Amino acid sequence: MSKLPFCPCTDTSCQFNPANHDRGCDLCVEDSLKCGEIPKCFFLKVTDSIEGFEDWSFEHFAKLTLKQ
Numbered sequence: 001m002s003k004l005p006f007c008p009c010t011d012t013s014c015q016f017n018p019a020n021h022d023r024g025c026d027l028c029v030e031d032s033l034k035c036g037e038i039p040k041c042f043f044l045k046v047t048d049s050i051e052g053f054e055d056w057s058f059e060h061f062a063k064l065t066l067k068q
C-alpha cells in the first residue's frame with residue numbers, strides 16, 4: 001500500500017485510492033470505466049487545476065482537451 005507519486009487523489013477514504021490497496025491504478029480505472037468517467041490524473045494533463053471539479057465525464061475531458 002503506497003501512494004503513487006503522480007496520483008492527484010487526496011481522498012484516502014476512497015476504497016479505490018492506491019494508498020488503500022496494492023493494486024495500483026486498477027481499481028480506480030475499473031470504477032471510472034463503469035461510471036463513464038476519466039481518472040483525475042488524465043484531467044491534470046489537459047488543465048492546470050482540478051480544484052472544484054465535479055464532472056469527470058468523457059465529455060468534460062474532451063471539451064478541456066479541445067480548448068488547449
Ligand code: SF4
Pocket residue numbers: 004006007008009016017018024025028029039040041042
Ligand atoms: S488512474 Fe486513478 S489511481 Fe491511478 S493515478 Fe490516476 S487518478 Fe490516481
